[in-house]
Amino acid sequence: MTDTLLGYIQGADVEWKTLGEACDTLTAPSKLTKKFYQQSGKIPIIDQGEKFIAGYADGIYKTVSADRYVVFGDHSEHIKFVDFEFIQGADGLKILKAKPEVDAKFLYYAFKNFYQREQSYKRHWTKAKETKIPIPSLKTQKKVVEILDKMTDYVTELTAELTLRQKQYSYYRDQLLAFPSQSDSDESLSIKWTTLGEVARLKNGSDWKNLTAGDIPVYGSGGEMNAKVGKSAYNKPTVLIPRKGSISNLFYLTKPFWNVDTIYYTEIDDKQIVPKFFYYFLQTANLEGMSTNPTRPSLTQAILDKVSIPLPPLKLQFKIVEILDKFQALTEDVSGLLPEEIALREKQYTYYREQLLTFSTDSARASH
CATH class of the missing domain: 3.90.220.20 (DNA methylase specificity domains)
Structure with missing residues (x-):
């Protein structure tokens, strides 16, 4: 321009x-x-x-x-x-x-x-x-429309590319984690099925406001909150599972954290299941379909403990995690750049829209 x-x-x-x-x-x-x-x-x-x-x-x-x-x-x-x-x-x-x-x-x-x-x-x-x-x-x-259309078309193309990469990752993740059901399981694959309650303990969170300030992040169902505390709830690999609100919004953490009461953390039995494999599999579970409240999505420990979990050999679990980590890294490379580019282009579009539509008052005529 x-x-x-x-x-x-x-x-x-x-x-x-x-x-x-x-x-x-x-x-x-x-x-x-x-x-x-x-x-x-x-x-x-x-x-x-x-x-x-x-x-x-x-x-x-x-x-x-x-x-x-x-x-x-x-x-x-x-x-x-x-x-x-x-x-x-x-x-x-x-x-x-x-x-x-x-x-x-x-x-x-x-x-x-x-x-x-x-x-x-x-x-x-x-x-x-x-x-x-x-x-x-x-x-x-x-002329104004022609210029602004080009800008909005580019943002649309970037958004479509980001959506495509995310769908591609989800497709391969789901394919890798589509194990035969318990009744159809092939013994040669050594796939066992158990429940979430058998491989992980759900632990409640609590309020952080009475804790001293520090450098440990606080998590709720929406993710990392705008708060840092001096005490951690847990410091081993874990999956955070929201119990209210955005219940499919899972988080995999390996660093110390504090969690509030809208989200569980899990103590995972890593002798049975690789924590990152547990995280990836839960991404494919229909957690929203298990909600007990149609108005505000909610999950209970009783429901989550009964979620079916496949247990392939640990060696296979590690291999699946390795593959999905690579896919996720590729997606995050794009996902990290594209949203920034989209946000930049949207700001540029807004700026030029305002500039293109700011006509000089010297040339204005009153409406009849």
Whole structure:
């Protein structure tokens, strides 16, 4: 992006209008409640949730015809650009069609740039539609869209690459740990099955706030907390298993730590099972499906103690850990770089979006 180009765009003749003046609102011919959402189908469902596509339905419902729209979550305040046929999901979605003098994608970028989120659960369109946005010539609008599209496309490509690497790692991990079930077990493989309670003891955590400060990290169900203490709960290889909240968020530690009461640590019998193998296998277990609370995911010791655990020979366990460690290292190399690059590019996109949409007041014309 050159200063000359920025100067050309920012110096362009511009008229300021409200969002409500720059677009029309459309009414969808049909709306689906969440109970009708499918994992796959012919027509995507767009609702006011965070996910871009909330689900799918088959072509038995009246759809919003393919065109270029900006959709706004009246309660959620999520803003999306949609350029394909879709079905509206549930209520609270405002479907905006740009006026002829406004490019739809420019409207989307301007909406995201100038709208001030209220971040409360109420209807927001009444206030949002009063947001003032600049309307330069269509030629200038399209130039702004072209530049910002290139930036967002690059972020999308990076995110897709990161997702692909993570899926690749998960696939090979699951394949390596897909042992025959106990009833189908091949004796020649020397695979025994036991339960978690037979190879590890779950130990509760406790509050850290009365401990003296130190350099030992404190862990909760969300991971390492913003706290350091002078006492450790355990200092041998272990797997931390959340009992409330993000219950599939496992941690493998070899360093001293303190854990709070939302997460268990495990005393692992390393004569039966390699601690890192135990960690990798638990990643494949459907811990979320064992939750005792549909509102706030929760696990109990009684449930976890009964989780089936395979026990191949220790030599094979070490070999599997060696292979998965290499895969994970490759994934982490990419995962460490890509999120930084994605965050950098998103900051760059936000900066240039603000710059490209900051038009000189000297060239402004009032809306009629």
